[in-house]
Amino acid sequence: MTRKPSTDLIILGKKVALGETKTINFSFAKLYTSTKVEIPVIISRSEKPGPTVLLTAGIHGDEINGVEVVRQVIAKKINRPTRGTIICIPILNIFGFLNAERTFPDGRDLNRVFPGTKTGSLASRVAYHFTKEILPLADYCLDFHTGGAQRFNAAQIRVAPDNPKLLKLAEIFNAPFTVLSSNLSKSYRFTCAKMDIPSLLFEGGKSLDSNKHIVKHGVDGVVRILAHLTMLNPLITPTEITQKTVIIEKSRWIRAQRSGLLHVKIACNKYVEKDEFLATITDPYGEMRFIVKAPNSGYIINVNHTPIIHQGDAIFHISTTDNTDSEDEEN
Structure with a gap:
């Protein structure tokens, strides 16, 4: 599906033309030192119109594997589509990342305050501006996480049950496991569901740890999704599937x-x-x-x-x- 116009993309008040790659800073807050806090948003557009895929990581500042997945997607130029647009945000909670902590400085969990409020807590304000200014541009969302604290997650995609479209996308992503899990109120994927934007939540590894095997599962999944959407650079070949994802219903x-x-x-x-x-x-x-x-x-x-x-x-x-x-x- 492609719901957005095929001409110039307006994101955070900036124009990105077809065929253009641009980094725009998502900035509206400062540290108590008056230092600006900027969240880089990397947008890459093909000359051909098509869907917009949004990749996010670092919603929790201590979850490094997800950041590395999106970093590799950018570094390997997987984010340069043959049609449509790919938006990458490797670190959404830049405040937590600076402190190697899960939450914002106000102690709030960004993934529990969506869609946020304009005059709420710092975390709520980030959620609000992201939901209003970036999320509506997306046709598909891929969000990357790890297990909390020292709980090590097997590489898995989480999707809401009774949603055949999401299950199909999860099967295409082909993480080792696909876990059917209800959307939690005020979470990012709950907001995506309310906005009718298909989203996949990837979990793998644990906090403050970088695991190359987990990261590879994430990157391989992104490549498969982009290939399915006919957005993948033909010079990039999806990894051969040797075992299909295991569906975990309960x-x-x-x-x-x-x-x-x-x-x-x-x-x-x-x-x-x-x-x-x-x-x-x-x-x-x-x-x-x-x-x-x-x-x-x-x-x-x-x-x-x-x-x-x-x-x-x-x-x-x-x-x-x-x-x-x-x-x-x-x-």
């Missing part, structure tokens, strides 16, 4: 039954059988050793890498066939 969190030191014994992405040995929890004094077993057969799509845990902490995310404890801890 899942549950395995929580720690003891507090102590966590010793993980299995890898993320692995398919485990019921009662398979997953980890041990020990105390520092050599007196307690608790074995964590799989409550059901399924894929492990998240592993907690925190070495010290408390009782009740989420330590594994596993696919299942029932609705038991299927709470969402989405980014």
Whole structure:
């Protein structure tokens, strides 16, 4: 679908003509030192009209893998379309990125304040201006995240259930897993859904960590989506698909039954059988050793890498066939 005119694109008050590549700074706030904070927006347009694809990362400032995915898309000139427009924003939460923190300086999570308000908190104002000035230009959105804190996510696409169009796009992206997950109120993809803009949320790896395998899954997925939209430079070849994405319809969190030191014994992405040995929890004094077993057969799509845990902490995310404890801890 292409809803935008094929002539000059007006973004953040600047004009970008067909065939032009331009970097425009999204700037409306300052640090308390009066230093301007600018968010670079890289726009690349083909001479031929077509759809507009928006790539975003760094909604959480400590999620490096997503930033690297979008950086590689730009560096490898994957963002130079044969038709249409590609808009790249490698770091949307520049405030959090400067401090290596998930949230804004006001402590708010940008992915919980969309579509934002003009006179609200700093995070809410960023969400508002982004939603008003950039998001309406997009025909498709790809948003890149990692697991929160030390929770390592298998590379996965998250889409709302009962949406065949999004599921088809997720299958084209072909991350190792596609997780059916309801949109959270005030999240970026919730706002995309309300604006009828198809969006895919990519999750992979953990915060403050760069993982080349996770990044490759993200970049390969972008290439496949652009090829599907006939926007990909013919000199770039999509990676051959050797295994189709695994659809995860239901899942549950395995929580720690003891507090102590966590010793993980299995890898993320692995398919485990019921009662398979997953980890041990020990105390520092050599007196307690608790074995964590799989409550059901399924894929492990998240592993907690925190070495010290408390009782009740989420330590594994596993696919299942029932609705038991299927709470969402989405980014």
